Amino acid sequence: MNRLQRALDALVERIDTPAPIVLADVMQDNIDRMQAFAAEHNLDVRPHVKTHKCVEIGRRQVKAGAVGITAGNVGEAEVFAAAGFDDIFIAYPIWTAGTKGPRIRKLAETIRLRIGVDSVAAINALADAMGEDAGRLEVVIEVDCGARRSGAPAEAAGGLAAAARNRGLVPAGVFTYPGHGSASPDARQGAALDQETALTTAVRSLSAAGITPDVVSAGSTPTVEFATGGVITEIRPGEYVFNDLNNTRLGACTEDQIALFVAGTVVSDWVPDQVILDVGTKVLGREGSPERGFGGIAGTNATLSKLNEYHGFLPLPEGFQPGVGTVLPVVPNHVCPVVVNFEEYIVTDSTGTSLERWPVDARGFLN
Structure with a gap:
């Protein structure tokens, strides 16, 4: 059976x-396996909690060795911050409409908060929302590596990081998402290579602007097996904690x-x-x-x-x-x-x- x-x-x-x-035992094996993979390749794990949205599971991931968590929006970050998580990256180009500006400012007062950006407009909006506390907020420049989702061209990363620095925000590094790796089993490795190329270009762009990145962040569950070289310092898998049929079909x-x-x-x-x-x-x-x-x-x-x-x-x-x-x-x-x-x-x-x-x-x- x-x-x-x-x-x-x-x-x-x-x-x-x-x-x-x-199945908690299978889930824990998945968590431990990913952590061991990261340790073997000298990478940090920052799991994406959008997959499970559960504080107990997030705690198990951090206990296993995750450096913090990735959230998809301000609300997720607030829930996990209230539960004691103190290092959160919102890997999304947030626009500070409505109440989001004050909420972000409040989060940045109590935890280490990083937010994804891919435009000068978003950078200026975040800086305006933070006001005199802009130095509390770290931003991570999102670049596109072929998924054609959000993300600036990799060569634009330095200019965006400099714009953030000029507004008093802290440019922490760069990230990307190789979503095109989910197209087929054969696409996984190619997307991971695209990711590495884009992040390498982005890091060079930051260096040209006089900025050394603290984090070079990669995803995702389908491509993480191949995200082991070059400039990458951090991985952000989410689905690995449970897995699903798509990931089984992809290998x-x-x-x-x-x-x-x-x-x-x-x-x-x-x-x-x-x-x-x-x-x-x-x-x-x-x-x-x-x-x-x-x-x-x-x-x-x-x-x-x-x-x-x-x-x-x-x-x-x-x-x-x-x-x-x-x-x-x-x-x-x-x-x-x-x-x-x-x-x-x-x-x-x-x-x-x-x-x-x-x-x-x-x-x-x-x-």
Whole structure:
């Protein structure tokens, strides 16, 4: 029997579905493995908490050796700062609209805070928000390495860092995100090389402006295996803590390293060769396609072919016939969208004998 199904069977009478199940022992192995990888290559780990949004998991990452955490927005940073995390990097080009300016200033008074920037306009807005306390805030210049997301050209990093310095902010270094490494298994190494090239160019640009970076920060889970050389000082993986089907397909993890799945119940079986699960877009998000599916059933080759808000359509391969009431372990394509849909995790281990509930503390904090 599949390991995830075995753990689920031990829990099934004690939980309601749909529910996110975390195998704490597998998760801890993932945390320790990443930390050991970083130590081997003389890198710092700054995990991205957007994947789990959970204070308890963040504490385990820091206890294992992480130098701090990465957040995706001000709200996430506030939740973790209130829980005692004192070294936070918001790896996003924040624009200080509404209440964000005062909130950033307050955070910078109590913790070591770094914020991503990729424009002079954002730098000036942050400096205006910080006022006479500008020297408390560190900024990290975001450069594009081929993902075509946010990020300035690498050769512009020095000019942006100088602009931050001129406004009294502290230019701490550079970062990038090699998102194009998720395109296919073959894309991972090439994206990591693009990342190294862009960061090297950015560091040279900073040096030309008379600035020595304290941090040269790289992501992500699919490419981290290849982020081991050159100027990189820090890695920011997020999904590694749980892993998912996408990372399995990319070769970034094995099936045995998946630490989160969703318990879903078969609620209808009237259509021949298909059942309906209580797992829809409100649980899994919308990542997927009819060709690769919208999530898979652990231990089988069955994949969800379609999702409505509360319905998951599961075509049944030959020899697999779960009846109404059967509870199945659904592995998401992408784990991050799943987390934001639940207030708590059901936490157990690979045997399913223990049961704890951990809050998803930063759920709903999107700005």
